[in-house]
Amino acid sequence: MSKAVPAEKRASAKPTINDIARLAGVSKKTVSRVINQSPLLNEDTREKVKAVIRDTGYVPNPQARALALGRNFLIGIIHDNPNAQMILNMQQGILEALRDTEFEMVVRPVDRGSATMMDDIRSFIMRQRLYGVVIMPPISENDEIARLCRELGCRYVRMGSARLDDDAHMVASNDRDVVAEATRYLIAQGHRRIGLVAGPHGFRSARERREGFESALAEAGIRLPRNLIADGQYTFESGITATESLLDQSPPPTAIFASNDEMAAAVLYTARERGIAVPEELSIVGFDDTPIASRVWPPLTTVRWPIVAMGRSAALKLIRGLDSGDDEGGEPSTFLSTLVRRGSVAPPTRTD
Amino acid sequence: MSKAVPAEKRASAKPTINDIARLAGVSKKTVSRVINQSPLLNEDTREKVKAVIRDTGYVPNPQARALALGRNFLIGIIHDNPNAQMILNMQQGILEALRDTEFEMVVRPVDRGSATMMDDIRSFIMRQRLYGVVIMPPISENDEIARLCRELGCRYVRMGSARLDDDAHMVASNDRDVVAEATRYLIAQGHRRIGLVAGPHGFRSARERREGFESALAEAGIRLPRNLIADGQYTFESGITATESLLDQSPPPTAIFASNDEMAAAVLYTARERGIAVPEELSIVGFDDTPIASRVWPPLTTVRWPIVAMGRSAALKLIRGLDSGDDEGGEPSTFLSTLVRRGSVAPPTRTD
DNA sequence: TTGTATGCGTTATCAA
DNA sequence: TTGATAACGCATACAA
Numbered sequence: 001m002s003k004a005v006p007a008e009k010r011a012s013a014k015p016t017i018n019d020i021a022r023l024a025g026v027s028k029k030t031v032s033r034v035i036n037q038s039p040l041l042n043e044d045t046r047e048k049v050k051a052v053i054r055d056t057g058y059v060p061n062p063q064a065r066a067l068a069l070g071r072n073f074l075i076g077i078i079h080d081n082p083n084a085q086m087i088l089n090m091q092q093g094i095l096e097a098l099r100d101t102e103f104e105m106v107v108r109p110v111d112r113g114s115a116t117m118m119d120d121i122r123s124f125i126m127r128q129r130l131y132g133v134v135i136m137p138p139i140s141e142n143d144e145i146a147r148l149c150r151e152l153g154c155r156y157v158r159m160g161s162a163r164l165d166d167d168a169h170m171v172a173s174n175d176r177d178v179v180a181e182a183t184r185y186l187i188a189q190g191h192r193r194i195g196l197v198a199g200p201h202g203f204r205s206a207r208e209r210r211e212g213f214e215s216a217l218a219e220a221g222i223r224l225p226r227n228l229i230a231d232g233q234y235t236f237e238s239g240i241t242a243t244e245s246l247l248d249q250s251p252p253p254t255a256i257f258a259s260n261d262e263m264a265a266a267v268l269y270t271a272r273e274r275g276i277a278v279p280e281e282l283s284i285v286g287f288d289d290t291p292i293a294s295r296v297w298p299p300l301t302t303v304r305w306p307i308v309a310m311g312r313s314a315a316l317k318l319i320r321g322l323d324s325g326d327d328e329g330g331e332p333s334t335f336l337s338t339l340v341r342r343g344s345v346a347p348p349t350r351t352d
Numbered sequence: 353m354s355k356a357v358p359a360e361k362r363a364s365a366k367p368t369i370n371d372i373a374r375l376a377g378v379s380k381k382t383v384s385r386v387i388n389q390s391p392l393l394n395e396d397t398r399e400k401v402k403a404v405i406r407d408t409g410y411v412p413n414p415q416a417r418a419l420a421l422g423r424n425f426l427i428g429i430i431h432d433n434p435n436a437q438m439i440l441n442m443q444q445g446i447l448e449a450l451r452d453t454e455f456e457m458v459v460r461p462v463d464r465g466s467a468t469m470m471d472d473i474r475s476f477i478m479r480q481r482l483y484g485v486v487i488m489p490p491i492s493e494n495d496e497i498a499r500l501c502r503e504l505g506c507r508y509v510r511m512g513s514a515r516l517d518d519d520a521h522m523v524a525s526n527d528r529d530v531v532a533e534a535t536r537y538l539i540a541q542g543h544r545r546i547g548l549v550a551g552p553h554g555f556r557s558a559r560e561r562r563e564g565f566e567s568a569l570a571e572a573g574i575r576l577p578r579n580l581i582a583d584g585q586y587t588f589e590s591g592i593t594a595t596e597s598l599l600d601q602s603p604p605p606t607a608i609f610a611s612n613d614e615m616a617a618a619v620l621y622t623a624r625e626r627g628i629a630v631p632e633e634l635s636i637v638g639f640d641d642t643p644i645a646s647r648v649w650p651p652l653t654t655v656r657w658p659i660v661a662m663g664r665s666a667a668l669k670l671i672r673g674l675d676s677g678d679d680e681g682g683e684p685s686t687f688l689s690t691l692v693r694r695g696s697v698a699p700p701t702r703t704d
Numbered sequence: 705t706t707g708t709a710t711g712c713g714t715t716a717t718c719a720a
Numbered sequence: 721t722t723g724a725t726a727a728c729g730c731a732t733a734c735a736a
Binding site: 127 | 366411413414415416418419424426436437439440443444447456457458459461475478479480481588614617618620621624625643644646647648649650
């Protein structure tokens with residue numbers, strides 16, 4: 001090919017694989033092998049090329065790689081989560097794992113109410129040729145999405161409150177266990193009439209937390225009257241309504257476990273509104289350890305799950321999937337949440 | 353689930369521009385012209401090709417376009433923001449603008465303390481060949497980053513509390529005005545000793561809010577003693593310290609304006625800790641209208657800025673930059689924040 | 705162990 | 721107004 005047409009390349013132009021090959025006196029393919037860490041390469045050649053790459057500051061063009069490989073170096077994060085802090089913590093964990101790799105993170109909020117949600121996700125994955133996706137709760141509980149990912153050949157990891165999938169596709173917390181622990185803590189403080197603000201029907205996390213709550217009561221031989229369970233939707237507003245129905249009982253509960261912090265904050269808010277002293281007349285336990293839990297007065301006893309670590313692990317599962325088929329000896333799949341004890345729990349001052 | 357969807361979407365058989373050209377009986381360049389809305393095209397040809405595109409469900413491959421064009425269809429969002437809700441609202445606004453376009457959003461948190469921050473941003477923009485970036489406060493106040501974007505030929509829009517750049521590169525709120533309004537509201541309630549929890553030095557938003565506060569006091573002829581100004585860092589913890597120093601004054605203020613909600617929550621927290629009744633003994637005003645403002649008791653009077661609309665506008669400024677050189681008659685650059693009155697303000701019960 | 709030729713899906717050049 | 725052909729930067733088969 002003649003060099004009549006192309007103009008003299010500017011010194012500032014980004015070097016390409018051709019420049020490296022020319023400067024190192026090898027073919028492009030050899031440079032490509034160095035980049036992709038091919039095992040069959042003479043060490044001297046490898047070092048020579050590496051030196052040129054260092055000197056020139058060469059970085060492979062991700063778009064060209066994406067085109068040639070038929071897939072992009074993008075990790076998607078799919079969520080329909082109202083909890084901003086959780087999403088950001090997850091993003092932080094994922095980005096920690098992606099730091100110093102060629103991957104970038106793209107975010108896609110979805111609307112579970114939308115009729116086109118599955119198609120949206122499909123075109124998101126297809127168009128961007130995503131390398132993999134991390135699916136956040138509660139949308140992660142939707143098995144359809146996991147099936148779609150498999151169908152499209154897109155790696156995925158789901159985050160959730162229980163094991164919904166095999167180890168390679170899951171980072172889970174032990175919601176049931178830790179809620180049982182939290183409930184035992186309330187019982188140990190002397191509480192017997194304990195109310196539950198449950199999460200929405202159909203949410204696995206809601207079920208896990210409820211079952212943990214119920215199992216701890218059963219284990220202590222405490223009967224749970226039906227009217228001490230109020231349904232919530234994980235929102236502050238629904239928490240208000242649920243709390244009102246609990247506090248209207250006679251006698252009212254001396255403690256309430258709310259299935260997330262939003263609703264726990266609503267319990268506290270409602271108690272204040274009614275002039276009920278917390279924790280003296282009413283103890284409260286939440287779940288998530290979002291910032292709000294530590295910013296209200298009194299600060300809320302709650303459950304903290306290691307979301308950043310889960311995000312990091314989820315991303316590593318995705319990008320490590322390259323070399324190791326299974327995940328044994330790799331990233332953990334279950335993460336232990338812990339009870340954080342703050343000022344919203346005290347022994348009951350009233351006994352019935 | 354999505355069986356009604358046209359079968360062309362199968363992963364195995366994605367049509368390419370060649371397929372469209374063959375089916376339409378034209379060259380690929382002509383198809384390319386249709387895709388890119390080239391003006392010099394026979395209408396009949398255009399319609400014919402469009403019909404084939406519709407029928408096949410053809411979608412151009414973004415990776416190939418990125419390679420050929422030398423730039424990607426990605427909008428970056430750069431932030432170093434501790435306020436999760438603000439980031440998510442911004443993301444929502446940007447995504448609303450990007451919906452039904454070929455653009456995707458990629459998120460990049462940065463660490464202003466890091467020595468490599470500028471290099472991180474540079475390589476982020478260069479490697480991904482970003483189409484444009486939205487820069488969130490407070491990092492948006494850094495003029496170096498704007499200069500870097502210009503140098504790299506990357507479009508950018510900054511979000512901030514004041515106009516730091518020209519219209520095409522800025523979405524700003526009127527912090528100074530609205531804080532003056534909030535302060536006048538406190539004065540109208542009868543407050544004279546009003547404390548300020550200021551934001552960090554060097555933050556433009558902190559300066560704007562402080563100046564709005566001071567101007568309203570000056571305008572009412574109220575002298576602001578030096579010891580009624582406490583420095584904060586926009587964090588809850590710093591708000592605690594600042595509030596303590598204010599409440600230790602004698603006499604203490606009857607109202608406090610905190611430069612963001614995190615610190616306003618800290619004011620409330622500290623007041624509760626000391627048994628000071630809010631709003632009877634102490635009125636509180638915050639800024640941001642984050643979820644926490646409406647979830648504490650009493651709910652906080654605060655300033656709400658239209659972040660979703662600002663995000664939408666920022667993204668539109670970026671992707672509209674194509675056809676219209678200037679931004680006249682286009683997206684607005686200034687957005688009006690509003691005072692949200694809740695229960696944390698009341699007339700003072702004590703007069704000095 | 706290394707190189708050559710070709711493909712990935714699109715856009716740009718320039719001639720028809 | 722349209723089309724043949726060459727980029728774009730990298731990876732893979734297949735040779736050497």
